[in-house]
Amino acid sequence: MTVPKATYAxxxxxxxxxERLQNEVKNLRALIAMCPFIDGVxxxxxxxxxxxxxxxxxxxxxxxxxxxxxxxPPASVGFSAAQxxxxxxxxxxxxxxxxxxxLWFW
Numbered sequence: 537m538t539v540p541k542a543t544y545a546x547x548x549x550x551x552x553x554x555e556r557l558q559n560e561v562k563n564l565r566a567l568i569a570m571c572p573f574i575d576g577v578x579x580x581x582x583x584x585x586x587x588x589x590x591x592x593x594x595x596x597x598x599x600x601x602x603x604x605x606x607x608x609p610p611a612s613v614g615f616s617a618a619q620x621x622x623x624x625x626x627x628x629x630x631x632x633x634x635x636x637x638x639l640w641f642w
Contacts, residue, residue, distance in 0.1 A: 546562070572600055572642055573603070576642035578639075579591060581637075583637075584611070584636070585631060586631060586633065586634065588628035588630055589616075590628055591629045593625070593639075594625075595624075595641055596624065598624055599642060601641075601642055602627075602639050603640040604638075605638040609635055610635070612631070612632040613629060613631045613632075613635075613637055614630060615628065615630070616629060616630040
């Protein structure tokens with residue numbers, strides 16, 4: 537799942553309240569755009585082990601980070617110290633115990 541890019545076209549109104557509303561929407565969009573987590577991909581039911589597991593993330597770029605959303609059984613997860621030379625399509629992820637995880641790559 538990738539977050540779609542939203543389009544925004546400013547309209548000009550004679551009503552100053554509508555102009556203020558559009559300015560607030562513009563400011564809110566700028567704040568959201570600054571959040572690095574928004575542009576990400578959900579990877580579900582990925583089997584992970586205590587050694588480096590290759591995970592295809594489908595971002596189309598090297599990920600900035602990974603967030604563990606769910607794991608069964610519980611485990612902590614992070615990038616492995618040893619990464620492939622090209623991380624645009626896949627990275628190595630390692631878990632504290634063998635688990636099936638849902639991950640958010642951003």
